[in-house]
Amino acid sequence: MNPVLSLGVILLGGVLAAKFLRRAKFPMVTAYLLLGIIIGPYLLNLVPEQVLGASGLFSNIVLGIIAFTLGQNFSSGNLRRLGKSVFLISIGEVIASWALVTFALHFILKQPLYLSLLFGAIAPATAPAAIVMVIREYKARGPLTNMILGVVAIDDAWGLILFAVSLAISKSIFLHAVSSFPFLIILKALLEVGGAFALGGIMGWLLSYFSRFARTQDELLIFTMGFILSAIGLAIYFNLSVLLACMVLGTAVINIKPIGSKFFDIVKMIDSPIYLVFFVLIGASLELFSLKDLGIIGGVYFITRPLGEWIGAYLGAIVSNSSRLVRNYLGFALVPQAGVALGMALLCKSVFPEAGIIILNVIIATTIIFELVGPFFTKFALSKAHEIEK
Numbered sequence: 001m002n003p004v005l006s007l008g009v010i011l012l013g014g015v016l017a018a019k020f021l022r023r024a025k026f027p028m029v030t031a032y033l034l035l036g037i038i039i040g041p042y043l044l045n046l047v048p049e050q051v052l053g054a055s056g057l058f059s060n061i062v063l064g065i066i067a068f069t070l071g072q073n074f075s076s077g078n079l080r081r082l083g084k085s086v087f088l089i090s091i092g093e094v095i096a097s098w099a100l101v102t103f104a105l106h107f108i109l110k111q112p113l114y115l116s117l118l119f120g121a122i123a124p125a126t127a128p129a130a131i132v133m134v135i136r137e138y139k140a141r142g143p144l145t146n147m148i149l150g151v152v153a154i155d156d157a158w159g160l161i162l163f164a165v166s167l168a169i170s171k172s173i174f175l176h177a178v179s180s181f182p183f184l185i186i187l188k189a190l191l192e193v194g195g196a197f198a199l200g201g202i203m204g205w206l207l208s209y210f211s212r213f214a215r216t217q218d219e220l221l222i223f224t225m226g227f228i229l230s231a232i233g234l235a236i237y238f239n240l241s242v243l244l245a246c247m248v249l250g251t252a253v254i255n256i257k258p259i260g261s262k263f264f265d266i267v268k269m270i271d272s273p274i275y276l277v278f279f280v281l282i283g284a285s286l287e288l289f290s291l292k293d294l295g296i297i298g299g300v301y302f303i304t305r306p307l308g309e310w311i312g313a314y315l316g317a318i319v320s321n322s323s324r325l326v327r328n329y330l331g332f333a334l335v336p337q338a339g340v341a342l343g344m345a346l347l348c349k350s351v352f353p354e355a356g357i358i359i360l361n362v363i364i365a366t367t368i369i370f371e372l373v374g375p376f377f378t379k380f381a382l383s384k385a386h387e388i389e390k
Contacts, residue, residue: 001046001047001048002048003048003050003051006046006047006048006051007051007277009039009046010035010039010047010276010277010280010281011273011276011277013035013039013280014031014032014035014276014277014279014280015276017031017032017034017035018031018032021034026371026372029127029130029279029338029339029342029367029371030367030368030371030372032276032279032280032283033279033280033282033283033342033364033367033368034283034368035280035283036279036280036281036282036283036284036285036286037283037284037286037288039280039284040283040284040285040286041284042286042288047281047284051281052281052284052285055281055282055285055346055350056346056347056349056350058277058278058281059278059343059346059347059350060232060236060242060347060350061229061232061274062274062275062278062343063242063243063246063340063343063344063347064228064229064231064232064242064243064245064246065228065246065267065271065274066339066340066343067160067242067243067244067245067246067247067250068228068246068247068249068250068264068267069250069264069267069268069271070156070157070160070247070250071157071246071247071248071249071250071251071252071253071254072250072251072254072261072264073153073154073157074154074157074247074250074251074254074255075251075254075255076255078153082150082153082154083150084320085147085150085316085317085320085321085322085326086147086150086151086154087154088316088317088319088320089147089151089312089313089316089317089320089322089326089330090150090151090154090155090158090316091158091316092312092313092314092315092316092317092319093124093151093155093308093309093310093312093313093316093331093334094124094155094158094159094162094312095124095162095312096308096309096311096312096313096315097120097123097124097304097305097308097309097312098120098121098123098124098162098166098308099120099308100120100123100304100305100307100308100311101116101119101120101123101300101301101304101305101308102116102117102119102120103116104300104304105119105120105297105300105301108300109296109297109300111297112355113170113173114169114170114171114173114174114352114355115170115355115358115359117166117169117170117173118166118167118170118348118352118355118359119297119301119359119362120166121159121162121163121165121166121167121344122163122341122344122345122348122359122363123301123304123305123308123309124155124156124158124159124162124309125156125159125163125337125340125341125344126152126155126156126309126334126336126337126340127336127337127338127339127370127371127374128152128153128156130336130338130371130374130375130378131148131152131333131334131336131374131375131378132149132152133375134375134378134379134382135148135149135378135382138379138382138388138389139388139389140382140387140388140389141387141389142385142386142387143323143325143326143385143387144323144325144326144329144330144333144381144382144385144387145382145385145387147322147326147330148330148333148334148378148381151313151330151334152334155334156340157247159340160243160244160247160340161193161244161247163243163344164192164193164196164241164243164244165189165193167241167347167348167351168188168189168192168193168241169186169189170352171351172188172189174352174355192239192240192241193241193244195238195240196235196240196241196242196243196244196245196248197244197245197248199231199234199235199238199240199245199248200231200244200245200246200247200248200249200251200252201248201249201252203227203230203231203234203245203249203252204248204249204250204251204252204253204256205252205256206227207223207224207227207249207252207253207263208252208253208256208257210223210227211223211224211257211263217266220262220263220266221266221267221269221270224263224266224267225267225270227249228246228249228267231245231246231249232245232246242347250263250264275339278343279339279342282342282345282346282360282364283364285346285349285360285364286360286361286364286365287357287360287361297358297362298361298362298365298366301362301366302366302369302370305337305366306331306334306335306370306377309331309334309335310331310332310334311331312331313327313330313331313334314327314328314330314331317330325384325385328384329380329381329384329385330381331381332377332378332380332381333377333378333381333382335370335373335374335377335378336370336371336374336375336377336378337366337367337370337371337374338367338370338371341363341367342363342364342367344363345359345360345362345363345364346360348360
């Protein structure tokens, strides 16, 4: 099958798979992953090597778009509206899940530090779409519901920052470039992160300035995608964090322009087929024969990730003087994990080819499980808080 025909099969098959599995209450992301596994090289083999080989490039582009859209959450108005409790709880659950997963893999399973750091950095990512869908399905409303919506709106953004720093440190450790001077590992990571912030800010200002010349929606779309792709390309060229550069780009335009949301609305017009192809390719990249060797690592990750989310949310709620219901149950609502985590895993595979296969396989397998069982935990939290409409 040639690459163009393969992309057509992926798009059409993805839509049909999502519609078919929706009747069984399967999330769309899970449907895309399962389709990718079925048409991948181990089963039907309908995805050419040229398409699979481009998954690293495609992951940078898709993650750049995702990071750009997450930057919208850092508008000045949104930050004022979220409040102190949301900030403390979201930061707490991100740090706690990262720390617990990293500790368990490195000190208990004796995995390499760089590998443990990467797993830990992926752990905080949640699945906002799945969580919001549960809230809408059961017409939930109340203090816990409001806190959940605030936390999932911003925790992936904190997670991207933590992942960018962890990825930079992991690369330095893996390459042994500064084995004699460990403090240079942190310095190199800070330079990578700081450079990404500067690049994103400059590109955001340029996009805001040149967008005044866009007379139509089509021109605005071209300007927006052109600057996103340029930011991704420059970040790769200068060895900076693609994720942070694009998130800062989004943060800059939402705060510089009075109607900055138009940039994000225009991207939403084209992102659905891009995301579909992305998740199907991730499923097709699964190394089925390697799954038998991942039992312990996958099991520890599966247990420690939601436990870290709950502990972090609990501690953040205590510090912020949140209610007992928020303290006890908010962490349960954060179990679903999907898109951002998968993108991070695919990016790890492009940076660390051998270790990245382990990471990608574990994240794909656990994501399917988290997407299936996660919504039940979200419903459990809302039920315990008596916020589900009867």
